[in-house]
Amino acid sequence: MSNSFNILHAAEQALFPIFSGIDSQVKHNLKKVLTAFRHHRVGGHHFAGVSGYGHDDLGRQTLDLVFAQVMQAEAAIVRVQFVSGTHAIACALFGVLRPGDEMLSVAGPPYDTLEEVIGIRGNAQGSLLEFGIDYRQLNLTKEGTIDWQGLSQSVSDRTSLVLIQRSCGYSWRSSLSIADIEKIIAIVKQQNPNTICFVDNCYGEFIEDREPTAVGADLMAGSLIKNPGGTIVTAGGYVAGRADLVEAAACRLTAPGIGSSGGATFDQNRLLYQGLFLAPQMVGEATKGNHLTAYVFDKLGYPVNPLPMAPRRDVIQAIKLGSMQKLIAFCKAIQQHSPIGSYLDPVPGEMPGYESLLVMAGGTFIDGSTSEFSADGPLREPYVVFCQGGTHWTHVAIALEAAIEAVEAA
Structure with missing residues (x-):
């Protein structure tokens, strides 16, 4: 041997x-999924898709409700039109931030693919910085942990949104636990109750028994070709959290006035439901x-x-x-x-x-x-x-x- x-x-x-x-x-975690399926009476009729604009897609509408319940969030949108987790995150950020707002990253530098979204690298083809949204970053300690003292001092009246990246990305640091995220949110809200706590939840779904939206996160986003797609969903992403913020992200994915009401599912509903069932x-x-x-x-x-x-x-x-x-x-x-x-x-x-x-x-x-x-x-x-x-x-x-x-x- x-x-x-x-x-x-x-x-x-x-x-x-x-x-x-x-x-x-x-x-x-599977019990949570089954409970949500049962509560919303998921049946074979939810697998049918709607073409064109995608209006009145019962399967898509019910899946949003199921997903929100599983994530313990007020609302969710699950869409194949998100091309990646980065796209879902970008829609969330552009949906809730406005010129003059400030975003603070509290777990060091963001994942590589978000650098051009923010505008700290690249040609600024419509980045947040190009739209007048300021960016600050709270670096990690030498030990690679959250700078807890620095966090309490960094949140100000101008801080509109705090970016919490759950996973380590391409950095040599510990990914954040749900307890870490809960602590970050508590400190941020103590300093400024109006600051939106947004979590990049990629790679973290179903690892623990709760998700960030269950411990106070206002909004989170992720990819369906990562954890919640159960390895069988062909494309897409999700946004979950406070209902008004989720709808704001939906309006960036589609258009103001359309929001979460549009988006054909291209006969993917069965895979979306089955992927969520398999995900845990x-x-x-x-x-x-x-x-x-x-x-x-x-x-x-x-x-x-x-x-x-x-x-x-x-x-x-x-x-x-x-x-x-x-x-x-x-x-x-x-x-x-x-x-x-x-x-x-x-x-x-x-x-x-x-x-x-x-x-x-x-x-x-x-x-x-x-x-x-x-x-x-x-x-x-x-x-x-x-x-x-x-x-x-x-x-x-x-x-x-x-x-x-x-x-x-x-």
Whole structure:
């Protein structure tokens, strides 16, 4: 037997108690979904779509209500017209901010694809800054945590919106727990009750038993080809939170006066409902895969974030590989053990919205789906690979066996 097989076998044995705890979390979140389906009497008639303008789409309207209940929010819009999580976030920000407003990012720099939305990078093709919306950023502490003292001093009467990025993105920091988000919101509201607390919820749905809107977030947004799409939704995103703010975001997606009333679902309603039903289970499998990845590469001597056995806060596991060669070798091994495009070799390249060249393994059924197992990283020091998603942890284990050998040989 290979050394990589022995390492993985030992990891699986050590992690089974944690896997059992994850199954309990899945059960809790699935019960929330089933309760919402039952409460809104979801039936086969909700799968029918409406063409054209998309007016009076019963399936879409009911799904919005189901999603809002699951997220413990006043309202939600779930739309295939959102092309990405970044698009959903941008609609939310442009929907609620106005010229002269100030946005404060409280968890350090935002995810790469939001930099051009804000206007801190790029050609300002209609960025927030170009529309006269000011931006400030509260950097993390040296330990990579929220600067709690600085937060209480940073929120002012001018602060219209606080941006809370739940996931680590491409930074080497701990993703935020629901308890962290709740604490941030409490401090912000104490300083300025009128400040909108907005959460970039990408990669975080169904990790814990509550979502940010259950602990005081006014608004949040995310992608359906991440957690809440259950690996089968073909495109889209969502916005959830306070009803007036959700409608404001909808008016940016469509147009003022149309808002949430329009948008054909292109016969995707069944997949949207079924994806939400599958989501807790898929998130659970991805979480198991993350634990396995962290355990194995920590044993091999590589820095990992989160640490082995640590509670998960999203479906991302980072490994600091230390060299471009190892980063590329890791991604090639993952690609070769993907169900789609296993014959392809990932090569570094540019991607819209990102500053650095990226290398990406993504042999997924849905293009770009990060709820399925994928791995990528920017070609910059210290050469960190970010693993995410996974429909079942056993697939992650098979791919990791090859990745261990590839990295050790690079």
